Amino acid sequence: MNNISIAVHGGAGTIPHADMTPAKEKQYRDGLELAVRRGYAVLASGGTALDAVQAAVIALEDCQHFNAGKGAVFTADGTHELDASVMCGRTRGAGAVAGVRNVKNPIVLARRIKDNSPHVLLSGRGAFEFAYQQKLELEDDAYFFDQFRYDQWQQTKGTDVYLLDHSDGKKFGTVGAVARDAHGDLAAATSTGGMTNKKFGRIGDSPIIGSGTYANNSTCAISCTGHGEPFLRAVVAHDVHCLMDYKGLSLAEAVRIVVHEKLPPMDGDGGLIAVDHDGNLVLDFNCSGMYRGHALADGVVHSAIFK
Ligand code: ASP
Numbered sequence: 001m002n003n004i005s006i007a008v009h010g011g012a013g014t015i016p017h018a019d020m021t022p023a024k025e026k027q028y029r030d031g032l033e034l035a036v037r038r039g040y041a042v043l044a045s046g047g048t049a050l051d052a053v054q055a056a057v058i059a060l061e062d063c064q065h066f067n068a069g070k071g072a073v074f075t076a077d078g079t080h081e082l083d084a085s086v087m088c089g090r091t092r093g094a095g096a097v098a099g100v101r102n103v104k105n106p107i108v109l110a111r112r113i114k115d116n117s118p119h120v121l122l123s124g125r126g127a128f129e130f131a132y133q134q135k136l137e138l139e140d141d142a143y144f145f146d147q148f149r150y151d152q153w154q155q156t157k158g159t160d161v162y163l164l165d166h167s168d169g170k171k172f173g174t175v176g177a178v179a180r181d182a183h184g185d186l187a188a189a190t191s192t193g194g195m196t197n198k199k200f201g202r203i204g205d206s207p208i209i210g211s212g213t214y215a216n217n218s219t220c221a222i223s224c225t226g227h228g229e230p231f232l233r234a235v236v237a238h239d240v241h242c243l244m245d246y247k248g249l250s251l252a253e254a255v256r257i258v259v260h261e262k263l264p265p266m267d268g269d270g271g272l273i274a275v276d277h278d279g280n281l282v283l284d285f286n287c288s289g290m291y292r293g294h295a296l297a298d299g300v301v302h303s304a305i306f307k
Pocket residue numbers: 011012067165166172173174192193194195203204205206224225226227228229231
């Protein structure tokens with residue numbers, strides 16, 4: 001089937017084996033596999049990589065076990081501020097949203113910003129207004145509520161501590177997808193609630209084109225997950241592209257250098273998923289686990305959490 005392929009992630013970090021019961025593992029893997037199937041269905045019917053990554057990320061945003069859309073972490077004010085981005089490797093058109101509230105699927109908003117506005121990144125109140133104008137599905141705060149996320153927030157509420165979803169050793173969840181379609185086009189998408197107890201409008205790497213998300217048909221498409229501040233400073237996704245573009249490295253080698261050599265000295269815990277122009281997938285991380293799934297042209301769906 002023409003080298004179509006898709007990969008998804010649901011966050012990376014220190015995942016203690018002890019906390020992972022078979023029932024919980026199944027919940028996560030079911031969520032990941034559903035997302036892969038949704039994206040693969042788009043690709044198998046001749047759809048675009050852009051539509052495939054959007055379909056996969058919507059499935060993950062709608063699954064409350066992941067920190068994106070429904071089930072997103074709480075801010076210091078007890079709200080949910082959502083970040084997302086999407087990029088097309090053929091046109092290098094991109095759309096992103098930061099710190100938006102009450103939009104059911106931030107990835108759909110990112111896509112609309114790409115398709116229906118002259119801008120790349122909208123934030124906060126203005127992004128909400130654009131979503132409203134575009135008649136996107138909106139939800140009240142209760143929709144995003146998840147008891148586990150609420151309890152996480154209670155542990156930090158009123159303090160200056162903010163918790164990377166990865167750092168509590170329990171639960172993870174920024175989501176993303178990359179795909180190559182039958183026409184040879186690549187795309188990447190990422191969506192997150194960011195960090196528990198975040199304040200001052202903190203934004204991580206996920207909605208930043210070049211850091212959390214990047215796609216370019218000449219090299220690869222990338223979606224990252226990890227500690228947003230080092231990932232921003234390392235411009236992770238674009239760096240993988242540059243190593244391929246300027247040095248002619250393979251995708252696997254470029255990812256290895258960024259994830260295992262460049263990020264660790266910067267305290268950049270995390271990982272990424274990537275696809276190259278031939279449809280080869282790389283899912284790599286420098287911590288104990290990354291929620292991930294993929295399917296190659298044969299359509300067989302795989303998922304994994306630990307190394
Ligand atoms: N990179 C995201 C952020 O810092 C978090 C994550 O990947 O889970 O907002």
